[in-house]
Amino acid sequence: MILDVLGASGGELQGHRTTSFLVDGVLAVDAGALTASLPLEALLRIDDVVLTHSHLDHVKDVPLLADLLVGNRERPLRVHASRGCVATLRESLFNGRLWPDFTRIPGPDRPILELHPFETSTPFEVGRYRIEPVPVSHTVETVGLVVSDGRAAFAVSGDTGPTAAFWERVNGTHGLGALLVETSFPNALQWLADVSGHLTPRTLEQELRKLPRRTAPVWLYHLKPAHQAALERELHSLGLDGVKILSAGDRLQL
Numbered sequence: 001m002i003l004d005v006l007g008a009s010g011g012e013l014q015g016h017r018t019t020s021f022l023v024d025g026v027l028a029v030d031a032g033a034l035t036a037s038l039p040l041e042a043l044l045r046i047d048d049v050v051l052t053h054s055h056l057d058h059v060k061d062v063p064l065l066a067d068l069l070v071g072n073r074e075r076p077l078r079v080h081a082s083r084g085c086v087a088t089l090r091e092s093l094f095n096g097r098l099w100p101d102f103t104r105i106p107g108p109d110r111p112i113l114e115l116h117p118f119e120t121s122t123p124f125e126v127g128r129y130r131i132e133p134v135p136v137s138h139t140v141e142t143v144g145l146v147v148s149d150g151r152a153a154f155a156v157s158g159d160t161g162p163t164a165a166f167w168e169r170v171n172g173t174h175g176l177g178a179l180l181v182e183t184s185f186p187n188a189l190q191w192l193a194d195v196s197g198h199l200t201p202r203t204l205e206q207e208l209r210k211l212p213r214r215t216a217p218v219w220l221y222h223l224k225p226a227h228q229a230a231l232e233r234e235l236h237s238l239g240l241d242g243v244k245i246l247s248a249g250d251r252l253q254l
């Protein structure tokens, strides 16, 4: 399994793109950096997008991608999201005001885009991949994910503050090749991390203690670009073994 990091940041700024991971060129996990990262031919190869939650930095390229696909793709692009996230996309995004309803364009029977809701605790299949969502602790309905192709697997935390079920699931998954964990704000903004459902280096360190046997490398993502330097300093001083910061352009071979 090849995991291409298209965006690994908690905000958009020159040199920083928001969260988006591409699995084997065909499955996108979050859509914060698709259209600005890939040529049209690569975008046309993506059959499925799985979303962790409805926040703009994770969904913003779904509407932009839909716009590019008109007339260029035979089958609909399938977007998989929790029921709450699907409702938000329908009501607040594809509502004909913020953006056209691409689930009915060019026609309701042959749309550019299909929205497929999933239950937040029920595994489902997407192509050759098994996706296990796990509810995490954020300000809107959000899931972490374990993505597996039967041989390799990785887990991604989604946007979350301190949480429990996700770590239990990670502990119970054998053969995990990578563990992607959010860390958004420096310790000085702990209050903001707490009210917005995010981690700081301090709470990250506490969360990682919930992994008694850490076998997979830990990759940190969703660092807020305005606080990148402070975050790197604080993370470095923790001296956590096997923990690295992920960047756009990284490729993980699992």
Ligand SMILES: [Zn+2]
Pocket: 010, 055, 057, 058, 159, 222
């Ligand atoms: Zn986010």
Ligand SMILES: [Zn+2]
Pocket: 053, 055, 138, 159
């Ligand atoms: Zn969020």
